[in-house]
Amino acid sequence: MMKSLGAKPLIYPAPVLVVGTYNKNGTPNVMTAAWGGICCSQPPCVSVSLRKVTHSHNNILERHAFTISIPSEKHVKEVDYFGLVTGKTAEKFAATKLTPVKSKLVDAPYVKEFLLVMECKLVHKADLGLHTLFVGEVIDAKADESIIGNCGAIDVKKLNPMVFTPDTQDYYGVGKFVGKVFSAGKGI
């Protein structure tokens, strides 16, 4: 029997994203976000929903740009720290010894050690309530060569991204291969 859990946004799993921004003085900042994803293929757009109290929220409004990196499992500690403290009072790059890289394409930094990044120009924003939805057009996506598989596409096993479980608030790795897209359903 299905049990009601109340009105909750339970998209399972959610991604684990790291949003890179500059503040008005040019200090790089990073925050962890799970409320986000792909939202348009053409033009290529991704979104994150940030609470107004976050430093990153102000930074995006200031600079009209952000980056989204996909961290790997091995950086779970740093990623969690990015979500525990605010850039209003902490220098998160210095604290974690990770390296900010200035994007040549948008006014935002990304994390050198993370293997996949999208450089985004802010194209839409919507005040939804607690969160503001920011839509960024992806000006470029960059992947470290080490995660590119034989066919020239990103190999998820090499990237080793994490996912987030919204109800229990845990990090997980990705699971096993279960089928080929636009193929698994063909037998029906």
Ligand SMILES: Cc1cc2nc3c(=O)[nH]c(=O)nc-3n(C[C@H](O)[C@H](O)[C@H](O)COP(=O)(O)O)c2cc1C
């Ligand atoms: C796994 C995880 C996911 C999170 N997802 C979001 C999110 O989608 N939106 C948000 O506003 N805060 C989210 N947070 C909380 C922010 O990362 C946190 O408030 C952070 O300190 C904000 O940093 P800033 O003030 O430097 O921007 C998340 C935290 C964690 C650990």
